[in-house]
Structures are given as C-alpha cells and as structure tokens.
Amino acid sequence: MNSLYRTMAAVLLTALAATAFAQSQPPVTVAATPVAEGISAVTGAGGNIGVVAGPEGVLLIDGGYDRTVPQVKAAVAGLSDKPLRFLINTHGHQDHMGSNLALAQAGATIVAHEAVRARLATGMSIPALNRIVPPAPEKALPAVTFDSKMISHFAGHAIELRHIPLAHTDGDTVVHFRKDNVIHVGDLLFNGTYPYIDYGVGGPLEGMIAAADRLLASIDDKTTVIPGHGPVTDKGGLTALRDMLAGARDRIVPLVKPGKTKAEVVAAKPTQEWDER
Numbered sequence: 001m002n003s004l005y006r007t008m009a010a011v012l013l014t015a016l017a018a019t020a021f022a023q024s025q026p027p028v029t030v031a032a033t034p035v036a037e038g039i040s041a042v043t044g045a046g047g048n049i050g051v052v053a054g055p056e057g058v059l060l061i062d063g064g065y066d067r068t069v070p071q072v073k074a075a076v077a078g079l080s081d082k083p084l085r086f087l088i089n090t091h092g093h094q095d096h097m098g099s100n101l102a103l104a105q106a107g108a109t110i111v112a113h114e115a116v117r118a119r120l121a122t123g124m125s126i127p128a129l130n131r132i133v134p135p136a137p138e139k140a141l142p143a144v145t146f147d148s149k150m151i152s153h154f155a156g157h158a159i160e161l162r163h164i165p166l167a168h169t170d171g172d173t174v175v176h177f178r179k180d181n182v183i184h185v186g187d188l189l190f191n192g193t194y195p196y197i198d199y200g201v202g203g204p205l206e207g208m209i210a211a212a213d214r215l216l217a218s219i220d221d222k223t224t225v226i227p228g229h230g231p232v233t234d235k236g237g238l239t240a241l242r243d244m245l246a247g248a249r250d251r252i253v254p255l256v257k258p259g260k261t262k263a264e265v266v267a268a269k270p271t272q273e274w275d276e277r
Helices: 002-021 066-077 100-105 114-122 205-216 235-256 262-267
Strands: 031-036 039-043 049-054 057-061 084-088 109-113 124-126 131-133 144-146 149-154 157-164 172-177 182-190 224-229
Touching: 031 066, 031 224, 039 066, 049 066, 049 157, 066 100, 084 100, 084 149, 100 109, 109 114, 109 157, 109 172, 114 124, 114 144, 157 205, 182 205, 182 235, 205 235, 224 235, 235 262
Parallel strands: 057 084, 084 109, 109 144, 182 224
Antiparallel strands: 031 039, 039 049, 049 057, 124 131, 149 157, 157 172, 172 182
C-alpha cells in the first residue's frame, strides 16, 4: 500500500511541478485582505497567513518563509499596531513556519500539534523533494502543543484548533472561527493548483480525500475558507479539490495495480482532465 500511495503522490507532484514549480519565483508581494471582523488573510509570503487583530494584540496562523518576515511584518502593521502575541503552525513545512524563529523573537508564543514540535525538534526528510530539513532551534519550536482539539479565546474570537490526522502531513491543524464562519485549513487545500502530499511524514492521498470530506461536513455554503495556497475561497473550492483528488485516484489506481512504473503511470496522463486549470 505504501508503494501505491507513493506512486499516486509522485504523479500529482509531477503535475504540480509541470505548473507551479516550473515557473520562476516572482518578486515577493505580500498583501492583506479582510475576510471577517478582525480577521484577515495575508498572501504572498509562502503559505497563506491568517491574522487576528484585537486590542490585546495580534495572532497569526502560519508565518510564511523566513525570508519574507519583513514583508509579513509590514502587512500586519497595516492591520494593527498592537504587539504580536501568538503564532499557530498549521503544519511543519518551511513555507508556513520557516518564520518561527524570527516571529518568536518578536514576541510570539508558538502553538501547534504535538507532531509538529516532534518533527521540527528532530528534523525531517522530504523524499519527494529530495530534501533534508535539519532540527529547528529551541526558540523556533512550538511552546504550546495539543493532541486532538484545543479551543482558545483571543480578541473576542473563540478559536478552535483541530488535528486532521495523516493527510497533507501527520500534524495538520485546521483553525475554525465558528462564530465568524471562517476556517483556515492550511495545506489541506491548494486552491487552483495540484496539492503537494508529503508521504514522507505520513501524508497519503486517501488521507487528503478523507480530510476534505471531514472539512466539508463541518462548514456550510457561506463559510469563508482560507487555503494554504491560492485565493481565499468557499465550500465550492474545497469541493473542487476533493473531487479532483478522488477522480485522480480512480484513474491512477488501475494503472498502479498491474505494476506499472512511476514513469509509465505519468506517461499515461491520468490527470490530463485537470491539467489545463
């Protein structure tokens, strides 16, 4: 089964590489967009960032790359002049938490699922990208961790953190503002592109589909969905990803089971239906 997951992930990563990864990196343009009272989305710093601003300070959901910290700080300063208080990591990839050290030094208490702290503390391998990530310094590690669910209260918002097991990684967290009908789903949603599924740290394709089903059951047609990548969307954006993943699986599995190589499966173009968009 592991070989099946790896081949399916490799096919989707090949499709992703043919689009996003093949493009040269554009100049960093970080912009903030309000999505609800006191809640904004900041894009352009790597993974999409959620910002909660209130009288007591600022809470971030992810912080982007280390190299984009100055632009993120500038964007946040345009929303609030209050100090940075908390940083939630939706998972442990550098485009979402590479800024941990700088933001912790700026005053943020880092919160994440316990698997994220464990991965960052020991370092990790990302075989699909042929990358070794060394252990993070102590200051960059989450100081507050949780197991399955956690509710915090900040700036007048009840903020629900839920662990979604074995999907994009083994430490994915969604951040749900039920009163505001806003949810930040991290890399459980790549809106408008093929997803990257990190099988090296427990992410199977079936887990991504199950995560989408679970999330869809928890939101409604008026929910604002902040994805890990791509524009802010709604239930329809998450549904589109779920349907693409299930459709790709249904085309890839019959090719893998007879024992075809990764190259042969890719050559069969099982994702052709979605490649153009």
